[in-house]
Amino acid sequence: MDSKLLPNLIAFLEKSLATHAKPEALNWLQEKKQLVQASETGKELYVPFSAAPRYVGKVPLNLTSEELEEATQLRKGFNPGNWTTDQLARTILLLSLPSEEADTYSKTILKLFGTADMGELVALYAALALLPHPEKFVHQATEGIRTNMGNVYEAIALHNPYPAENFTEAAWNQMVLKAIFTGKSLHKIFGLDERSNPELARMLSDYAHERWAAGRTVTPELWRPVGPHINETIVLDINKLFSSENETEQEAAALACAQNNYPEAQALLDQHPLLKHKIQEGQLTWNHIGRKAIVA
Amino acid sequence: MNTLNMKFIDPHIHMTSRTTDDYAAMQKAGIVAIIEPAFWLGQPRTELGSFKDYYSSLIGWERFRASQFGIKHYCTIGLNSKEANNEALAEEVMDLLPMFICKEGVVGVGEIGYDDQTAAEDKYYRLQLDLAKENNLPVQIHTPHRDKKAGTIRSMEVALEHKLDPGMVIVDHNNEETVRDVLDRGFWAAFTIYPNTKMGNERMVEIVKQYGSERIIVNSAADWGISDPLAVPKTAALMLEKGISIDDIHKVCYQNALDAFGQSGQMKETDWMENTTVDQSEKLFNNSILRGGQTPTIGELKTNPIFDSNIIR
Numbered sequence: 001m002d003s004k005l006l007p008n009l010i011a012f013l014e015k016s017l018a019t020h021a022k023p024e025a026l027n028w029l030q031e032k033k034q035l036v037q038a039s040e041t042g043k044e045l046y047v048p049f050s051a052a053p054r055y056v057g058k059v060p061l062n063l064t065s066e067e068l069e070e071a072t073q074l075r076k077g078f079n080p081g082n083w084t085t086d087q088l089a090r091t092i093l094l095l096s097l098p099s100e101e102a103d104t105y106s107k108t109i110l111k112l113f114g115t116a117d118m119g120e121l122v123a124l125y126a127a128l129a130l131l132p133h134p135e136k137f138v139h140q141a142t143e144g145i146r147t148n149m150g151n152v153y154e155a156i157a158l159h160n161p162y163p164a165e166n167f168t169e170a171a172w173n174q175m176v177l178k179a180i181f182t183g184k185s186l187h188k189i190f191g192l193d194e195r196s197n198p199e200l201a202r203m204l205s206d207y208a209h210e211r212w213a214a215g216r217t218v219t220p221e222l223w224r225p226v227g228p229h230i231n232e233t234i235v236l237d238i239n240k241l242f243s244s245e246n247e248t249e250q251e252a253a254a255l256a257c258a259q260n261n262y263p264e265a266q267a268l269l270d271q272h273p274l275l276k277h278k279i280q281e282g283q284l285t286w287n288h289i290g291r292k293a294i295v296a
Numbered sequence: 297m298n299t300l301n302m303k304f305i306d307p308h309i310h311m312t313s314r315t316t317d318d319y320a321a322m323q324k325a326g327i328v329a330i331i332e333p334a335f336w337l338g339q340p341r342t343e344l345g346s347f348k349d350y351y352s353s354l355i356g357w358e359r360f361r362a363s364q365f366g367i368k369h370y371c372t373i374g375l376n377s378k379e380a381n382n383e384a385l386a387e388e389v390m391d392l393l394p395m396f397i398c399k400e401g402v403v404g405v406g407e408i409g410y411d412d413q414t415a416a417e418d419k420y421y422r423l424q425l426d427l428a429k430e431n432n433l434p435v436q437i438h439t440p441h442r443d444k445k446a447g448t449i450r451s452m453e454v455a456l457e458h459k460l461d462p463g464m465v466i467v468d469h470n471n472e473e474t475v476r477d478v479l480d481r482g483f484w485a486a487f488t489i490y491p492n493t494k495m496g497n498e499r500m501v502e503i504v505k506q507y508g509s510e511r512i513i514v515n516s517a518a519d520w521g522i523s524d525p526l527a528v529p530k531t532a533a534l535m536l537e538k539g540i541s542i543d544d545i546h547k548v549c550y551q552n553a554l555d556a557f558g559q560s561g562q563m564k565e566t567d568w569m570e571n572t573t574v575d576q577s578e579k580l581f582n583n584s585i586l587r588g589g590q591t592p593t594i595g596e597l598k599t600n601p602i603f604d605s606n607i608i609r
Contacts (some may be wrong), residue, residue: 050398054561115348115395116353149360 001075003099003132009074010095010108016061017078017088023133025055029089036096042108049093049112053086053119070286075130077161077190083126090123091130099132106136115139118149125155129162137162145178153182157189164191173200177207178224185288186221193225201229204238220252227259235264242268254279254291302546306528307331308407308436308468308488308515309554311358311369312350317406318518318525319365325529328568329368330359331557333407333436336376338520344388347375351396358403368568372406372436373397380420381412390423397431403557404428406436407468410447413440418454425458434559435465439474446552448474452481466513466556471495475507484556489527497531501538509544513552 001009018026032048039045061083063071071078080088099105109131111125125144128137144156156163156173167175172195179186186192197208204226208218223241226234241253254275257265269276278284304327311319311332322330324403332354341347354371362369369598375389397405405428410417412453435455440447448467462482470478471486478485487495487503495503500514516527522548524530532549536542 046395047398050400053400115352117352117399117401118359119400121356149357149361 001130001134002003005074006007006095006132009130009160010092012070012074013088013095016063016067017056017085017092020059020061020085021056021089023293025057025089026032028055029092029265033092033096037098039097042097042111045097045108047121050091050117052089052093056089058084058086058119060190061088075161077164078129079190080126081159086175087121087126090120091127095123095130096237096242099235102133102136106133109137110140121147121149121152122155125152125162128156128163129160134162134166138166138168138171140161142167144169145171145175146154150182153178154184158184159188159190161190163189164195167196169197169199173197173203176200177203180204180207180219180222185290186219186224187287193228196225196228197230198231201226201234205234208237217246220240220246220248220289220292223252223256227256230256230260230262230265232264235262235268238265238268242272248289248292251275251284255284255286255289300578302326302529302550303328304490304528304531304549305329305331305514305553306516306518306525307466307516308333308486309483309525310335310517310519312353313520314518314525316365318359319362319367322525323367325526327367327529329370329554329563330362331370331403331436331553331563332374333372333438334374334376335407335438335519336378340379340382342382342385344385344392347385347389349391349504351392353454355396355399355401358401370401370403370563372404372434372557373399373402374405374408374424374436374593375420376407376458377409377411377417377421377438377440380417381414383416383419386416386420390420393424393427397427397433401562402433402562403562404434404436405431406434406466407438408435409438409451410440411438413443413447413450415508421451422454422458425455425460428464429458429460432560433464433558434557435460438468439467441469444469445473445477449477450511452478452483454481456481462557464559467519468515472499472503475503475512479511480506482511484511484513484552486515487526488514488515489531490517491522493522497527500531501535502539502542504540504548509547509552511552512548513556514548517552581590 035044036048043108059079063081068079068081071080094109096099097105097108104118107271112120116124128134128141131137141156144152147153157179163172163175179189208222211218230238238253240258241249244250254269254272258279275284306327309330309332311330314351334351334354354373359369373393375386375393380386396402405424408421408424410421425435437451452467456462464484466484467478467546468486470485473483487500489495489497489500504512513527514531516523516525518525518527528549534547554563554565578590
């Protein structure tokens with residue numbers, strides 16, 4: 001993000017940390033921060049970045065809704081709701097590193113990725129959207145999506161504006177498909193609606209068919225990015241959902257139809273006036289489905 | 297399996313070589329925490345990157361994998377004795393170690409020591425002793441298979457020469473011939489229950505009968521060879537059967553390992569006492585340990601039906 005905004009962001013992170021960490025830990029961080037700020041090679045970052053949990057602990061922040069609102073005001077999509085104290089301290093250190101030279105800066109950060117443990121990976125990926133020169137980390141983040149560590153994947157894909165702002169369509173589509181494949185709630189993906197696309201809709205429909213062939217179900221949230229791209233093939237899936245005995249699947253079908261003007265989709269929606277009415281009245285939304293569809 | 301209803305720590309086990317069935321069985325048997333020392337992989341590495349990725353896997357993927365079975369995973373990081381003999385590569389590895397030894401959950405420098413007792417092994421063993429001392433970390437020593445007694449004594453003499461506190465050094469793979477020298481010098485004496493080459497369970501019982509439970513530690517060193525990841529709980533069961541007190545068993549199969557490696561500040565009982573249930577719907581189902589269609593477990597892993605049967609339905 002814009003480096004002029006960094007001081008405000010750091011101030012917010014420090015304020016959040018101050019309520020959870022002891023004065024000695026905060027002093028330690030201040031001291032290391034100053035060393036990192038003056039660092040020419042980035043070397044001063046490595047050890048304190050690793051050692052952060054030893055000083056500030058790993059306490060969940062449990063931020064209030066006001067604090068979360070402040071976060072998103074500072075940076076659109078920034079949601080540290082699931083962050084821990086070590087993550088805050090690590091992010092403060094990352095943001096303190098001199099960043100005028102994009103290549104030097106990114107080289108240092110990428111070196112951290114190369115030797116990171118599980119907690120460090122979570123901190124690094126979750127901080128990506130806050131870092132200067134975000135374009136330098138697209139390859140790393142795309143690699144990160146291939147991880148099999150659930151918490152690392154979540155740090156990139158959920159509550160993080162970085163993928164929506166930086167991923168290619170192919171990488172984005174893989175990320176969304178993997179979210180479904182691994183049972184995440186799609187409504188936690190920032191920019192899900194804005195980045196929906198016909199190719200993703202096709203992949204999701206194919207995935208549903210694969211699951212159905214094996215006698216399994218799919219999360220009703222799957223149809224959210226499909227809705228805007230209903231065509232003559234996908235409309236058959238929607239029809240199938242409407243005839244499901246599962247109420248949530250019927251609701252998902254109606255919501256998908258309401259997302260575009262494809263005539264056959266509109267006709268299907270008209271056959272379900274109650275659901276149509278609920279959508280028009282705002283009583284039925286995708287977020288409602290998302291909360292209901294916590295995958296077993 | 298855990299008929300004793302006791303908790304165990306296996307402070308030497310190479311889980312990267314083991315399957316999830318092992319993790320499940322270990323958890324059922326009462327193992328709550330393990331330490332995975334960095335070792336050689338059965339054949340020598342030829343590139344620095346292989347070391348880097350191996351160390352990364354110990355603090356990343358393997359830690360995650362263990363967590364999915366309710367087991368806390370720690371590791372020791374070091375250049376093993378066999379590969380110290382490739383001096384050009386060993387030099388590079390020495391530059392890499394400082395990037396890893398202060399990571400979270402790294403409870404020592406290990407496993408290091410002697411294999412053939414060559415000059416190169418001696419050089420890198422000494423350098424790593426200094427590294428451990430500078431960073432106030434415990435040391436996990438691998439004692440040689442051949443010329444064992446002399447090699448064990450030499451390992452300790454060199455550690456003392458480098459001013460290490462014997463209380464910070466765990467000497468591993470002991471037997472009847474070495475235990476007295478190790479205990480007399482004030483070091484921790486670890487025993488590996490390993491079929492054929494190292495200690496057997498019955499012999500271990502006799503050692504505890506003779507030497508007591510002070511500074512004695514039992515481990516499995518299970519790896520890619522014929523070995524048993526349940527060696528610690530099985531030995532505990534045998535000890536109980538042979539009349540060794542619960543208190544002594546607790547010490548050699550749990551507390552001593554915690555006291556020794558806990559000196560790193562990276563391993564605390566609360567790490568596993570405060571979080572005894574697993575939520576695989578949050579974690580495990582969201583990654584590929586369970587592939588599509590497998591059932592996640594929430595709560596006590598003991599009730600998980602997937603561990604009782606591997607038949608794919």
